[in-house]
Amino acid sequence: MSGRTDLGAARRITGAVALGSYLVMGALLYFTVIPGAGGHVPPDFRLLGYDAAVIAPFLKALTPEAGQAYARLLTGWDRVFAVALAAWLALVGWRGGGLRALVAVLAALYAGIDLAENAALHRLVFNPAPDPVAVRSASSLTQAKFASLYLAVLVLIWHLRRPRP
Numbered sequence: 001m002s003g004r005t006d007l008g009a010a011r012r013i014t015g016a017v018a019l020g021s022y023l024v025m026g027a028l029l030y031f032t033v034i035p036g037a038g039g040h041v042p043p044d045f046r047l048l049g050y051d052a053a054v055i056a057p058f059l060k061a062l063t064p065e066a067g068q069a070y071a072r073l074l075t076g077w078d079r080v081f082a083v084a085l086a087a088w089l090a091l092v093g094w095r096g097g098g099l100r101a102l103v104a105v106l107a108a109l110y111a112g113i114d115l116a117e118n119a120a121l122h123r124l125v126f127n128p129a130p131d132p133v134a135v136r137s138a139s140s141l142t143q144a145k146f147a148s149l150y151l152a153v154l155v156l157i158w159h160l161r162r163p164r165p
């Protein structure tokens with residue numbers, strides 16, 4: 001099999017894994033976590049961050065069953081999603097030109113931040129009394145996750161739209 005075919009297959013596989021894990025996460029959130037948190041969305045959906053007062057209603061309303069589903073999401077499905085999405089971004093961007101390495105680095109940066117955010121949120125949500133420093137740290141990671149993902153996608157789009165030599 002040629003390298004081009006292998007790359008295409010890898011793109012399809014990582015894309016399918018990212019999409020599949022995203023759909024599972026959406027179902028868990030829509031049918032279990034959000035209803036089990038009184039309709040409040042988890043903090044990792046707040047693009048601009050949050051503080052203890054903003055996430056308090058989510059934490060207070062979270063039932064044990066919804067908490068278990070959210071823990072599975074953070075420690076399992078979102079990890080798979082972040083790594084698969086980063087791999088897909090890097091593979092899609094792995095075409096001629098010098099920006100391909102930058103796309104791969106930005107995709108890896110996004111995945112690392114998302115994984116760190118998941119760990120911080122897990123500690124925050126499942127700690128009886130969230131520490132304000134832990135909340136600020138998790139909030140900063142959430143903001144950085146979105147910023148790094150957007151930057152990776154923008155560089156990827158710019159890279160793909162440039163004429164090939």
